[in-house]
Each structure stands twice: as structure tokens, then as C-alpha cells.
Amino acid sequence: MGWVQNYEPLGGLWGSAALAALPIAVLLLALGVARRSAHVSAALGLGCAAAVALAVYGMPVDLLASATGLGLVFGIWPIAWIAFNAVYFHNVTVETGRFESIRRALAGFSPDRRIQALLIAFGFGALLEGVAGGGSPIAITAAMMAALGFQPVKAVVLALLANTAPVAFGGLGNPLIVLGAVTGPLMDMRPEQATELFSAMVGRQLPVLSLIIPAFMVVVLAGWRRTAEVWPAVLATGLGFAVAQFLVANFVSPSLVDVVAALASMGSLWAVTKVWQPPTVWRFDNEDADAEAPAPAAGAAAHSGIRAWTPYLILIAVIFASRIGSLFPALPGWANITAWLQAATVEIPWPGLHEQVVRVAPITSEDTPYPALLSLDLLFSAGTVALIAAVIAGFVMRATPGTLLKVYWRTFVQMRWALATIMMILAIAHVMNYPGATSTLGLAFAQTGFLFPFFAAYVGWLGVFLTGSDASANSLFGPMQVISAQQLGVDPVLAGAANTSGGVMGKMISPQNLAVGATAIGQTGKESALLRQTFWWSVMLTAAVGVITFLQAHLFQWMIPG
Template sequence: MGWVQDYEPVGGLWVSALLAAAPIVVLLAALGVFRRSAHLSAALALLTALGIAVFSYGMPVGLAGNAALLGLIFGIWPIAWIAFHAVFFHNVTVATGRFESIKAALAGFSPDRRIQALLIAFGFGALLEGVAGGGSPIAITAAMMAALGFPPIKAVVLALLANTAPVAFGGLGNPMIVLGSVTAPLLGVETEEATQLFSAMSGRQLPFLALIIPAFMVVVLAGWRRMVEVWPALLVTGGSFAITQFLISNYVSPSLVDVGAALAAMGSLWVLTRFWRPREVWRFAAEDAEAEGADAARQAESTGPGPRRTRADATSVPGATGAEADGGSKASAAAASTRSGSVGGGLYAWMPYLILIAVIVLSRIGTLFPGLPGWLDVTALLQRATVDIPWPGLHEAVVRVPPITPENADYPAVLTLDLLFSPGSVALFATILAGLLMGARPVSLLRVYGQTIVQMRWALATIMMILSISFVMNYSGATSTLGLAFATTGVLFPLFSAFIGWLGVFLTGSDASANSLFGPMQVISAQQLGIDPTLAGGTNSSGGVMGKMISPQNLAVGATAIGQSGKESLLLRKTFLWSVLLTLAVGVIALLQATVFTGMIPQ
């Protein structure tokens, strides 16, 4: 018989829970109070978790060390493997110049600042989140909007607010993959099944928020009255994103949710603007006469429906010009191609993302179309290279006891190496294929790969240590202690679940990290209360995304992108209320799903 967990090692449940929370408190204090780097904060929290496991919970040193090591390895595969190659894909589009074509096309899409914000911050930001994540959507879209003439601080606020819609499925579905991996043993199902359950659950919560976030953005940008003027664009953008997010998360794969939903939103908005335009083109008051004159001339030549007046009634940075002032002749050519509806120009700009979608769909074709012949079932072929490794010295060496389990049960510890089926491997293949088709030489791809390693080194170290903290807390019993404590909140637990996830993302800046920290605790708490654990885990991820806009790391990324370092506190003040209100909305949705609309919970 292995080492038996004790969920109240000191002074009863709540005193033990306070002790179990010490690694999280250390992480919070190091990040938020002492302003330490994320990787250093994670290292201090990991040392704290090991100390609590050994000296308070009585976990043997060997078991604690093995749990920490398994967490570190799991942080490499599959988590860092996925995150790294998502960023590698983006870096290749930049290195080949294709990203500049996309930027130019976006800049020339519409002279109306509201439409530009919807396209760039909401649509393109979601696409970047889907393939890269890690703060890149905030940095890139904020910098793009600032270059187009948006007030820098407002550009970052819009980017932070828009980034909430796609975060739960960012980085090729990495948050869902993490959540499924760390909770599958608690649910008694395979990792892939757990991942798909949580994907479906969040996919039945977040679309409600995706419908309203575009309207929130325009209110922040231009006010309530100006928001109403573009309601067709808001409905089409948010509606197409929400519908696609629901369908792909429930019936395809979490890896493709953001990419598909973002392209659907941008494509739908493009189609709408072929037939509809705002009655008044809203721009910033300080934009110069040359930009105004260019717009007036372009509008006079337009045959599109509706009055073509220009209205400027906001403030902007001095000297800002319109979209046509950014990007030179290349931008103008791409913009003209976009406005004229050039299919060839669009395919040229978006080819890398279309390749990525095609490769991901092909890798999941067996899930989409069950019963395919063996030679056509690419999914099954890729899965043949998957290896399960029971972790030596930890697998079934820890015993969980009631009330966490109905009876004493060995705790499995299995590392799954899905060598070819992992989204990280699929993204690597798609990147190489897209890079070669874009004209990159193999040596150039290798150089970008090395640059990505340097770029991501500290982020990867942070991911590994966060997962290590999670594994130590899980196998020592600390996570179960916290779960039992939160179970005392009773029927309101789904509401608290959203704020627990929100806190996790605020602490770590990552929905994937928050899922690894709090996902098991949420599942255990729900099991104790008789609430469906799928709802609790999904709500942890859905509520967590609302903490993204106030996370210190993301505030710093946004401020740095526009050259406003030191303005993080100002950004926090402008986003905090929105963050709390949206988290509350997720909590209310979860509470209703737990008590009234129980049929919305996937089985």
C-alpha cells in the first residue's frame, strides 16, 4: 500500500486550507507586491509547495520530488511544446513578410474607427490568440491601432477587452488540453475525453459573452450612441464568432476554435461592409485635414448605399493620420486589393492561416468523420505514435481516500507522449509547410526556430514550474484540501468558480496555468457538492479569461507595445470594472446552468 493522503494535516479543514494555499499566496505576493518576474515567482512558489508537501502533509521526499519532476516534464510535453510552436508559426509569418501583408489589408479595410477596432482588436486579435497566445494579440493589435491613429492608452484597453473572447481556446486549445490532462484521473476518463468535455462546456458559456464584447468595445471607444449606429456590424461580428465558437468547441476540436471563430468574424464583417456602411464615418477629432480630404474623395466615388458623411467627435493624439498613412505603397496596394474584393490578394495574405486550419482539420479527421477507412483516417495513424509512460516511483504510489474518492484508491501518474497527434506537432508541420510555400528556405526556418527558443525561454520555464506546483499540490493532497474547503460554499459554488478562475489568470497571466493550478480543486469541490465537475472545470476556464485584462503581465505587455511603460496602473483602472462585471456574468451563467438549465452541461 502506498502513502495515504491526509486532507486535514493541521488544525482542521480551514486551517489546513490556509496552509495549502501558501504556494498560491507566495506566487501572488511575488508577482503583485514585490514585482518579481514570473519565472522567479513560480520558482519561489514551487519551493513553498514542496516544503508544505513534505513538512506539513508528511509526504515522503522521494514522492514529492517525483511529483515535481513529472510536473516539469509535463510542462514540456505537451504544454510548452504546443505553446512554443504556436509562437513559432507566428514568427515565421513575420519573417517571411506575410504578416505585413495582413497588417496592410487590415489597415485599409474601413476608415471608420469603430469598424477598424472590431476587425483588428476583436477579429485579428482572436486569430493571433488562437495560434500564439501569450500576450502577443495584445501587443500586436494595440501597436497596430496606435500606428493607425488610435490614442495609445485606448488602443491597449480595446486590445485587452477584446482578448477576453478567445483566451479559453488560445494557443491551439492549450488551456483546455491542460485542464483535461490534470483532471482526467479525477474524472476517471481518458485525457482526450476530459479535454473535449471541458471544451464543450466552455463553448456553451463563452458565446454569450462573445455576443456582447464587441458592443462593450465600441462603447469604450466612442460611447453608447455611437455604438448603436453600428449595431449591424456588432451583431454580425459577435454573432458569427459566437456561433462558430460553439460549433467547433462542441463538435470539432478545441485546437481550432479561435482560428475558425476569428476567421468567421472577420469574413462576416467583410461581407457585411460590401452591402452596408455606417451612416456617418466616425473618426478622431484631431485627425488632420489631409486624411479627412482623402476620405471625402473616396466616399464621393463610392457607389455603396447610405449617406457618406464624415463625423469627427472624439479626441486623438496630435498628428495622427488615417489608415492610408500607415505602411506606404505596400499598404495602399494591399488596402486597395482588400477594398476591391480581390480574392487572390486575400488568399495571398491569409494563406499561412488557411494552411494551419487545413492541417489541423486533417489531423482530426477521424473525429469529424468516424468510420473512415484505415488509410484515410489520419487521426488514427497519428495516434499510433502515442506512448503512455507510468511514472516510476509515483504511479499508484499515492492513495486517495474518502471523501475525495468513494473508497481508498491508488492515484495514477501517467505521462502521455502523443508524439505526432499533439497540437504542437501538428503546428510544427503546418509551420514548415506554410514557410516553404511562402518562399522561406530551410535554413531561414531553423534560424527563426532558434530565435523563438531565445524569445520563449523564460515563458517556457514559467510554464514548467507552474505545472510542477500543480502536480505537487495534487499528489500531496493540498489541492483536495482546498477543494473540500470551497465545497462549503454550497449551491453558490458555480458563481465562486468563475472568480476562482479569474483569480488564477490574474495571478499567472495564463488561462492554461490557472487551469493547472485550480482545475483539480474545482473538480473535487464540485464532486463533493454533487455538482457536475465538467461545469466547475469549464467555468474555471471561462471565468479565468476575464482576468486576462487585469493580469500584471498582460498590462505590462500592452503598455510596452505602445511605448507607455509605467502606465500599467492607469490601464488597470480602466479595465478592472469591466473585468469584474464580465466575470460576474460568467458566474451567473454557470449558476443558472447548475440549477435551471442543467441540459446545457455536456455529458
């Protein structure tokens, strides 16, 4: 029997929750009010989390030190590894000059900045989220827009806003696969069955927001009046995504939702622009309309466009190849590249922590040792796949090995503070998880009774804020949400889906994602400005998810699958 968690160390839930939330408050105040850099704010939050674990929860020092170490290493692998290689991929396209071709191709698609934002941030970002996830859409699309002439901070804000609707199904449906795995036994279901139900339920929540997000983005970029001028493009982008998201989530597979929806969204936008153009081309105030290069002939434009996008076609092809076994499980062994890559995965029980902490009811149905496993998916990680794609694309674009190494080192120097931030944010999450502080906060939300379906969305939001990952938030809070729902008479499928759908809205304010976005545009230290521009939008969009969940729990129960 290891060290047993106590979720009410002060003898009462609400007082304990107030102190459990202290590290989050310190992090937000340092970042958003005191305007400290992300890595300084994360260091202050980590120090506070360690103090709460020791002084309030009474966690032994050796367990605390081990949890901190695991969080720091987990921040490197796989989180920082993915973000780093996504930025490296973009830097390779810039170094080889291919990005200038992409700029011309996008200008040929539409010189209107509103339509460019819809195409890159929402459509292409959703495709990257679907096949890779892990912060890569924010890094790549923000860097692309900044290089095209978007104001850098605004480019990241748009990327963060766009990276909401697709997150629940990111990484080929990984958040829902994780949720089904950790909660299926609690609902007396096979994990695959639970995953299908959660996928269908999320597919009946997020399409409403998928219709809203594109318009929301353009309003942030250009204002209400300028948004009204491009309503056909906005509607086509959102409707194409939402319809495909609903259909694939409910009738096909969570692994294909984002890929199909992103292609449907971009295809719908392309089709609309072939028969309609905005009455005026909207550019930034400092742009000279006359400086726009004349459009090439149709055949030349098509050839130039395909050549420009070659690096990204390579990226998507390599990622698809690495995930082919998930998409086609019946493949023979020799063709299953996914199985080859996964064979190199190593799982390490973390010394001094693995199953040394015991979780108890109501977080778990019975006393359960808390695992502490570090999974090193050395070849299957989206970061490794992005690195392989960057090298292949670099050689295709005639970069020398010396050039690729030079860009790699320059990327490390560029991202050093973002990497430190990611490591400390994940350390905060672990130092709150293993003493039980995170569970205390989750239980406090669960005490809201009749309003629980509304606040269930904020539990997921909190989990993604802490970890930067919807899959991690589902692993962290999914079981608690399901158990709480069962105790309150709420459908557990709805509660798990609310954790997922609410969690995606926390993505835009997660410090690690703010750090990745800021670094991608060369604005390290501007994370506080990003947080101030996204925080209340994140809160409001999570409230929208909460309202949808509340209505589905009490008025529209026919919408709950199963």
C-alpha cells in the same frame, strides 16, 4: 498502498485551506504588487508550494521531488512546446515579409482600429483556439496586433480578453472531452454521453458572455463613447459567435463549436461592414490618417488578401488535417491522418510517483491511486503541428532552410524566460496537486452550500489560473465538483459545466499565458502590468458565470440538459 492524501492537515478545513493558498498568494503578490518578473514570481511560488507540501502536508521528500520533476517536464511538453512554435510561426511570417502584406490586407478590410481588434483578437483568435488552443491564439493575435501598430501591452490585454469565450471548446472540444472522461463513471454515464451533456450545458452559459466580450474589448481599447459608434459591428461579432456557439454545442458536436462560431462571427462582421461603416474612422492618437495607403482595386485587393493570408490558411489546413479523425471518425485507416500521428504517442509512468499517492473521499468516491503519466504526443501535439505548418509556410514564402533555422534560434532566445516561467508554473500545480493542497482549496469552495453553484465557477477559475489550461482544470477539479454537487443535491452536469465556464475566465491571468503574451510582443518582464490590467476583469467575469450558474441551479433548472 501508497502515501495517502490528507485534505485537512491542520485538523480543520478552513485553516488548512488558508495555508494551501499560500503559494498562490505569494505568486500573485510577487507578480502584481512587488512587480517582479513572471519567472522570478513563479520561482518564489514554487519554493513556497514545496515548503507547504513538506511542512504542512507531510509529503515525503522523494515524492515531492518526483512531483516537481514531472511538473517541470510537463511544462515543457506539451505546454511550452505549443506556445514556442506558435510564436515561431509568427516570426517566420515577419521574417519573410509576408506580415506586411497582412497589414495591408487588414487595412483594406477596415482602417478602423476597433474593427481590426474585433476581427483579429476575437474572430481569428477564436478560430485558432478552436483548432489548436494551448496559448497559440494569445501569442499569434497579440503579435499580429502589435505589428499592426497597437500599443504592445494593450495588444496582449485584448488578446487575453478575447481568449475567454472560445476556451471551453478549444482544441476541438478537448476540455469537455476530458471532463466527460473523468466524470462520466461518477454519474453512471458513458464518457461520450457525459461529454454531450456538458457541451450542451456550457452552450447554455457562455453564449451570454460571448455577446458581452466583444463590447468589453472595444471599451477597454477605445472607451464607452467610441464603442457606441461601432455598435453594429460589435453586435454582429458577438451575436454571430453566440448563436453558432449555442446551436453547435447543443445539436452538433463540441469539437466543431469554436470553428463554426469563429467563422460565423467573422462572416457576420464582414457582412455588416459591406453595408455600414462607422461615422468616423478611429485610429490611435499618434497615427496620421493621411498616411494610410489608398485601397487597391477590388480584384487586386482580393488577390492580395488571399496571398497575404496564405501562411495562416496553411496553418489552419495543417491543423485540420491533423484532427480529421476526430471530426470524421468513420474515415478509412489510410485517410485517417489523426490516427497516424497519434500512433507516435508515448505514455510514460513517471518514476517514483505513478500511483504512489492515494486520493480519498470526497475527492474520489473510493480510495484511488493517483496516476502520474507523462504523455508525449510527439506528432499529434498542437506544437508539432504548428512547427510543421511554419516550415511548410516558410518554404511557400521562399524562405531558405538557413533562414528558418536562424528564426528558430532567435525565437528560443526571445522566449527563454517565458519557457522557464511555464515550467515553474506547471511545477507549482503538480506540487499542489499531489500533496492534496489543490483539493483542500476545492473542498473549501464546496462548503458554501446553497451558494455552491456560484463558487463552483471560482473553483474552475482557480484551476485554470494554476495550470493555464481548461482541460487540465477539468481533469483536476471536475471529479470533485461532480461529487460535491451530488452531495449537495445540485445537478452534477451543471457543476461540471460551471468548472469549465468559470475556468475560461482564469485564462487571462494565468502566469504562463501572461508570459507567452508578453514574450510574443517583445515585452518580457511586463507580466505584472498585464496582470494588473486583467485581474479584476477576470474576477468580475467569473462572478458573471457564477451568477448564471446560481440562477440555473435554483430558478432556471429547465435550462439544464438531460
